[in-house]
Amino acid sequence: MSEGKLEIDKVSKRYGAKVALDEVSFEVQPGELFGFVGSNGAGKTTTMRILLGVLAADSGQVRFGGAPITHETRTHIGYMPEERGLYPKMKVLEQLVYLAELHGMSANDAHRSAENWIARLGLTERRKDEVQKLSLGNQQRVQLAAALVHDPKVLVLDEPFSGLDPLAVDVMSGVLREKAATGVPVVFSSHQLDLVERLCDRVGIIRSGRMVASGTVGELTAGAGNGLVVTAPGAAPGWASAVPGVRTIEQNGPTTILELETGADDQAVLAAALATGPVTEFTKRRRSLTELFRDAVAEKPAAQGVSA
Numbered sequence: 001m002s003e004g005k006l007e008i009d010k011v012s013k014r015y016g017a018k019v020a021l022d023e024v025s026f027e028v029q030p031g032e033l034f035g036f037v038g039s040n041g042a043g044k045t046t047t048m049r050i051l052l053g054v055l056a057a058d059s060g061q062v063r064f065g066g067a068p069i070t071h072e073t074r075t076h077i078g079y080m081p082e083e084r085g086l087y088p089k090m091k092v093l094e095q096l097v098y099l100a101e102l103h104g105m106s107a108n109d110a111h112r113s114a115e116n117w118i119a120r121l122g123l124t125e126r127r128k129d130e131v132q133k134l135s136l137g138n139q140q141r142v143q144l145a146a147a148l149v150h151d152p153k154v155l156v157l158d159e160p161f162s163g164l165d166p167l168a169v170d171v172m173s174g175v176l177r178e179k180a181a182t183g184v185p186v187v188f189s190s191h192q193l194d195l196v197e198r199l200c201d202r203v204g205i206i207r208s209g210r211m212v213a214s215g216t217v218g219e220l221t222a223g224a225g226n227g228l229v230v231t232a233p234g235a236a237p238g239w240a241s242a243v244p245g246v247r248t249i250e251q252n253g254p255t256t257i258l259e260l261e262t263g264a265d266d267q268a269v270l271a272a273a274l275a276t277g278p279v280t281e282f283t284k285r286r287r288s289l290t291e292l293f294r295d296a297v298a299e300k301p302a303a304q305g306v307s308a
């Protein structure tokens, strides 16, 4: 299994009458970190399970490097399930070696790899402890090691950051970036949108089983909304209210955040600002992923949004 892109192509899934996924499509390029976000019950776990093959799609296809994923190629996927999946009574090192061997590694390679990830994830002092005796954060580090120990070519993680303290978040982020840098497509779900915004190359937003937006964070946030940030130290509050189609959203000292209706003239805003004295900042306002997410999940009806 060589380096390649991961493709989820029009995957649909029903549970009885409930449509969990409706023609979900996205791609993750080699070396790319893809953040998969959506409200509770939107379909993230279902998509990931189908990706891994523990759940069959009703229709659609998952491909890696252009070829449908088979039983054999699935062994090259590193997976971190939402419900976690470690053997509580097994010791950390023992467990990682066992999992690596299960994926076809030789005993020597399995040992080397397990020790390497134990050290990298700060678990050295815990390597002889039973998993059930570890803190939840450390159990999660072991879970990450379990997803990585067999040197996977694709990495799929279901909410890997939930419940982690800030230091553990940094370790997890670093490892995911590092893994992606080796050419592996990495896809993970998260409700921590600030983290997704910081970390991911591209993001997909799923709502009620349909992808409503996907693209780079820059693409998604640039097109959304029509705001301006203007800093004019000499301006009195409300200075922009006379400009047609312009609404003041926020006033922070000399800085005003404005929302412009479609067709409103940003140059008229600049002229109004300059009329008050010097203007030290005049920029388009980039919306955060959190704001974009709120709009995307609130919109009705669900529609294919910005495409990849």
Ligand SMILES: Nc1ncnc2c1ncn2[C@@H]1O[C@H](COP(=O)(O)OP(=O)(O)OP(=O)(O)O)[C@@H](O)[C@H]1O
Pocket: 015, 018, 019, 020, 038, 039, 040, 041, 042, 043, 044, 045, 046, 047, 082
């Ligand atoms: N085994 C199942 N039987 C019936 N319905 C299911 C089953 N598994 C999931 N669902 C339903 O399918 C939909 C998608 O669920 P899924 O777990 O994929 O969402 P999610 O985005 O991962 O949510 P969360 O963020 O809460 O983990 C939900 O409405 C859920 O209730």
